[in-house]
Amino acid sequence: MRNVTRGPDPAEYNAAPVASRPWQTLRFKDHLVPRPPVSGINARCRLQHFAIVSYLVDTDQLRRLVPPRFMLDSVTIDGQERGLVSAVPFVNVDFTLAAYPFPRLRMGQTDYRAYIIDRLTGERAVWFFGTTLDSWALPLPRHLWQQPWHSGRLRFDCQLDASGSRYQRYHLHTASAGASVELSLTQQNAPPARYPGFPDEETARVCLTHPLVGFFHRRRDGHLGAYRVWHDQLRVEPGHLLNARFELFARMGLVSIAEQQYPHSVWMQPINDFTVYLPPTRLEPE
Template identity: 55%
Template sequence: MHNSEQSVRRFHDVLQPRPKATGIDVQCALQHFALITYAIAPEKFQQIIPERFQLDTILYNGKAHVLMSVVPFIDVDFTSAVYPFPKFTMGQTNYRVYVIDRETGERCVWFIGTTLDSWTIVVPRHLWMLPWHRAKIDFDCEFDAQQNCYRHYHMRTQSDWANAELRLTQSTEDTWQFEGFPDLESFQVYLTHPLAGFYHRRDGKLGSYRVWHDRLNPQPAQLNYAKFDLLERMGLVSFEDQQHPYSVLIEPINHFTIYLPPTVY
């Protein structure tokens, strides 16, 4: 079951004050934050997304499609939101699908998994059983502050679970793509403002965590090359089709609060 008619969405309906951070909540800045989004046939997710969630589809090229984003970034100043604590820097890539929680009606994301370049992965992977996987991630990015765009953006991930390579460029001429949405802001809310993420824990149980951030402001960019092993292996997007994303956006830096520990259902 899915709904292909996207309604009008406004940031003023979803922006909220930051909930107070307590305990082990974390704050971080996400640098070189990119969203490479693919439009995928809904049936490809039948064995992946649990019944509790409805695919939040759009009408694209005359058919219902699900949007899925590959989201690479560097966690910088990753630290406690409450206590003085050392700051960590680490590369990360999330693989997420846009869904609706049938129980609450909330629009959220389903995480297929994450690669993380840090020894600190032991906590999310082993203590909280998150579907996070060890990786070596390298970024080579050049941002032109005067032009407010990236001259080049190159990310490479080596991982047993999900090798990846990505090359982007950006110019002031790049245009927005939001086919299937009533307007640009509705698309931006859909893609950038889900605050809850769900996933299958490594023990098979349903897990969830929440984040907070202000309005994000990623801008259009162009894909030069993409190779996401995970999407090919799962039969979601072939290497050939990965060269033709639905949309590509980049934001040089933004700020998140992550509320922990995750919930187990």
């Protein structure tokens, strides 16, 4: 077909392939890669009030939502296979072009994603169900790049302790058609972190915090799209969920509101640095 771009080549980015299943131990030393060069409209940004709230989900339901090109990056708990999804809220600060001076943007954002493995490359990745963005810049990803991004008003109310590294209070309120959010987290008096289905904490961190490529269905033509990010090892620390209401997950039949009170894991980081390789690519049909 004309006007179709091939997807990113993992070799170009020194992507770390997935080893054989079932679960193997993962180490960051095998997955950290140098930052690829930036050019054009590649973007640099800092993500403030960054959190990853992950849930175990039914694999049959999740497979119906993910194209057959991808397998689920699942875990096995008590002999039962479970998929993993996460909501990732943050405030995008200092968003600017990496190669050229450009006004710096600030905008609240929440990504909704599932953990997958690309059967064609063996690479760990995420599948994006959608993104809520609080910015006048929404038409660019939504209409020009056909990403499944939607409008929302995100309000963060967060307070760090005296060290500036741990959250006493983290609250997010999002008003968005079909994707409203009420989320309360803390790092005060949190119970010891557990990572069911993973052999150890580092394996969980590599799987849940370090995919560097995301796939999505383009809004108008239904083709697959993909884009890459780069970041160093995230210095996230465990958090504790006090209350959650992610309307999108409930509406999709993935995680009910009652189930959302019991996440698989919660990680938080006051701020980190990302590079985003734009624009997204349109993949050739299989």
